[in-house]
Amino acid sequence: MRFSKRPPVDTKAVEDASGVVLHARDLNAQGRQGMIFGPLDMDLAPRQLAVIHGPAGAGKSALLLALCGRFRRTRGTLVIDGIDAMAEPYRAIQRTSVARIADYVVPEDRLTLNESLAERCHLDAVNLKKAEDRVRQIEEIVGFGIDRSCEFEQLEAIERAVASVALAMLRETKVVVIDDADVMVPHNQQKLLFEMFSKLTELDDSTIIAATVDDDMAPPGSLDVELPAHNRVHAVKYLHTNEDADDQPRDPGAPEVTQIPFDSDNTAPFEIPHKAHDATDDHVDNNSQAENSRPDNSPRR
Ligand SMILES: Nc1ncnc2c1ncn2[C@@H]1O[C@H](COP(=O)(O)OP(=O)(O)OP(=O)(O)O)[C@@H](O)[C@H]1O
Numbered sequence: 323m324r325f326s327k328r329p330p331v332d333t334k335a336v337e338d339a340s341g342v343v344l345h346a347r348d349l350n351a352q353g354r355q356g357m358i359f360g361p362l363d364m365d366l367a368p369r370q371l372a373v374i375h376g377p378a379g380a381g382k383s384a385l386l387l388a389l390c391g392r393f394r395r396t397r398g399t400l401v402i403d404g405i406d407a408m409a410e411p412y413r414a415i416q417r418t419s420v421a422r423i424a425d426y427v428v429p430e431d432r433l434t435l436n437e438s439l440a441e442r443c444h445l446d447a448v449n450l451k452k453a454e455d456r457v458r459q460i461e462e463i464v465g466f467g468i469d470r471s472c473e474f475e476q477l478e479a480i481e482r483a484v485a486s487v488a489l490a491m492l493r494e495t496k497v498v499v500i501d502d503a504d505v506m507v508p509h510n511q512q513k514l515l516f517e518m519f520s521k522l523t524e525l526d527d528s529t530i531i532a533a534t535v536d537d538d539m540a541p542p543g544s545l546d547v548e549l550p551a552h553n554r555v556h557a558v559k560y561l562h563t564n565e566d567a568d569d570q571p572r573d574p575g576a577p578e579v580t581q582i583p584f585d586s587d588n589t590a591p592f593e594i595p596h597k598a599h600d601a602t603d604d605h606v607d608n609n610s611q612a613e614n615s616r617p618d619n620s621p622r623r
Pocket residue numbers: 352353354355358376377378379380381382383384385395424613621622623
């Protein structure tokens with residue numbers, strides 16, 4: 323999104339976004355080679371997950387960055403937690419957080435979790451004591467703790483995935499994005515991981531948006547966003563229908579944005595081994611490194 327000129331606040335968009343944590347209309351980005359993603363529409367309710375998938379190069383990482391207000395090329399309407407992210411990008415960024423984006427934003431393998439936590443507190447201007455409280459809350463929510471004296475690379479895969487999101491949630495955040503989420507854990511733990519993501523949204527009534535390699539990761543109740551290989555698409559479609567949200571027949575060339583219905587049977591408690599962990603919280607923008615600060619001619623991200 324543009325940072326140089328502040329567009330007028332889209333009061334209608336902000337009004338339309340009431341009750342959702344994220345509201346996007348005609349969201350798109352163009353690069354020199356053409357469309358990077360979109361245009362697409364989406365609304366995410368508090369505690370709702372979204373899963374973005376599509377072939378390599380479809381624009382998943384770019385869309386994740388856009389949805390957390392960090393992709394300068396973004397156009398369209400984006401309201402995050404009631405803030406017009408196009409008009410007030412820096413305010414909007416304060417409500418979002420990046421757990422992982424491609425190889426650019428990732429926890430350091432050789433740092434212990436304690437060290438990563440302290441680093442994140444510093445970057446996010448989070449008070450250590452508050453962060454400790456947050457970690458305790460997060461441990462309660464997911465039902466296990468992690469040995470914080472372990473280096474990140476020594477953790478179990480599922481611990482790494484959950485810790486990545488937990489670090490992004492040390493300060494209050496309404497939108498958390500995580501790239502390549504499914505491949506962070508073995509196949510038989512992917513469902514469990516998404517259950518944990520779902521539970522973690524309870525902390526701040528937030529949304530977690532995950533990009534995945536597989537196309538069948540979206541759990542019930544989540545928004546399933548399929549990005550085609552660089553085609554223009556535009557649709558909000560409900561699963562099992564062939565119509566847009568406004569009941570219009572769907573453009574066959576349109577991108578899929580599919581709402582997965584809730585399945586109340588799918589809320590079984592999970593078990594997780596392991597233990598250990600602690601915590602820390604507060605404020606600043608650790609994630610500001612992303613795309614926004616790059617010149618137009620910089621390599622992508
Ligand atoms: N900052 C940028 N400026 C211009 N073009 C970009 C930028 N970021 C990404 N792109 C373009 O968008 C395309 C999609 O990139 P992106 O990394 O988002 O795809 P992806 O779906 O995450 O791919 P992969 O699964 O391989 O990670 C890239 O091939 C590139 O051409």
